[in-house]
Amino acid sequence: MDKTGMDxxxxxxxxxxxxxxxxxxxxxxxxxxxxxxxDGTLSGEGCIFCDNRAFSFNTRFPDRSIEAQIREGMxxxxxxxxxxxxxxxxxxxxNTYAPADSLKKxxxxxxxxxxxxxxxxxxxxxxxxEEILALIESYSADYEVWVEYGLQSIHAKTLQVINRxxxxxxxxxxxxxxxxxxxxxxxHVIIGLPGEGEKEVLQTAREVGRxxxxxxxxxxxxxxxxxxxxxxxKKGEYKPLTREEYVDLTVKFLEYLPPGLVxxxxxxxxxxxxxxxxxWIAKKKxxxxxxxxxxxxxxxxxxxxxxxxx
Numbered sequence: 001m002d003k004t005g006m007d008x009x010x011x012x013x014x015x016x017x018x019x020x021x022x023x024x025x026x027x028x029x030x031x032x033x034x035x036x037x038x039d040g041t042l043s044g045e046g047c048i049f050c051d052n053r054a055f056s057f058n059t060r061f062p063d064r065s066i067e068a069q070i071r072e073g074m075x076x077x078x079x080x081x082x083x084x085x086x087x088x089x090x091x092x093x094x095n096t097y098a099p100a101d102s103l104k105k106x107x108x109x110x111x112x113x114x115x116x117x118x119x120x121x122x123x124x125x126x127x128x129x130e131e132i133l134a135l136i137e138s139y140s141a142d143y144e145v146w147v148e149y150g151l152q153s154i155h156a157k158t159l160q161v162i163n164r165x166x167x168x169x170x171x172x173x174x175x176x177x178x179x180x181x182x183x184x185x186x187x188h189v190i191i192g193l194p195g196e197g198e199k200e201v202l203q204t205a206r207e208v209g210r211x212x213x214x215x216x217x218x219x220x221x222x223x224x225x226x227x228x229x230x231x232x233x234k235k236g237e238y239k240p241l242t243r244e245e246y247v248d249l250t251v252k253f254l255e256y257l258p259p260g261l262v263x264x265x266x267x268x269x270x271x272x273x274x275x276x277x278x279x280w281i282a283k284k285k286x287x288x289x290x291x292x293x294x295x296x297x298x299x300x301x302x303x304x305x306x307x308x309x310x
Contacts, residue, residue, distance in 0.1 A: 008302065020117055023084065029076065029088055033097050047152075053271070056240065066109045067109060070086075090121045090122060095121045105127065117143060119143045119185070121146075121147050121148065148188060148215075156168065186215035186217060189216065191220055191226075198252070205252070214261070220281065222240065222268055223278075225276055243287065247294050251291060251295055
């Protein structure tokens with residue numbers, strides 16, 4: 001990889017173009033799933049930062065069918081980006097949280113559309129088993145298949161503070177169940193979680209970097225209206241990172257990741273009406289530009305400090 005400009009980290013858009021020979025647009029879908037951390041099974045409150053309306057557009061329109069969401073997403077991708085191929089991302093809440101036959105009915109809807117080349121399924125690491133993963137793998141005969149596991153942090157104390165209600169060990173178990181199948185694995189992590197500084201963030205980077213995964217999403221924590229995190233913020237119990245702090249930590253995080261790990265995201269999206277803080281979250285392009293500038297200034301790149309050993 002050329003360590004200049006845009007190639008200082010391995011973008012998902014670059015990976016997809018290499019893989020499929022054209023721009024591939026990823027369509028986020030709300031398939032009507034719930035979450036055991038919200039429905040009372042584990043908790044009735046969810047994670048302290050969670051409101052799917054803040055990042056999943058279709059969650060704001062709960063009566064729209066999966067078919068309608070895919071159709072409209074394809075039309076948008078064609079007009080806005082000139083997309084010729086598409087990936088359907090089962091995004092909102094926990095997309096393996098149902099019996100396998102119910103999952104199959106919802107996943108099968110992608111078969112009604114042409115030019116879909118991939119399926120991505122977002123879920124919790126404590127919500128998969130052999131039967132569900134076998135079902136997901138069955139789609140790999142016709143599509144590139146990703147499972148995206150929300151980890152957020154490797155630290156037990158942090159997971160407790162954010163009311164995650166699963167452990168790092170649960171995540172490792174899910175990885176072992178998934179490994180060896182024709183399924184690519186993406187992990188979600190968050191930078192800026194309560195109680196975490198550079199030490200904890202980079203420990204997470206080093207750990208997940210050694211797991212042999214295929215992708216990662218790095219999110220900056222931000223405060224969304226109506227969440228428990230908003231209460232903490234208003235009480236002075238949580239202080240968001242500044243943009244400079246986030247850029248600095250993200251660049252250092254990237255240095256510890258293997259160069260072949262696909263960076264699916266290093267920013268956040270949140271509608272203005274739901275964003276409480278920090279304000280810089282709303283300026284996504286500026287954040288991405290600053291990360292690229294910092295990588296160039298430091299003459300560094302994804303994988304520079306990567307090692308399978310300490």
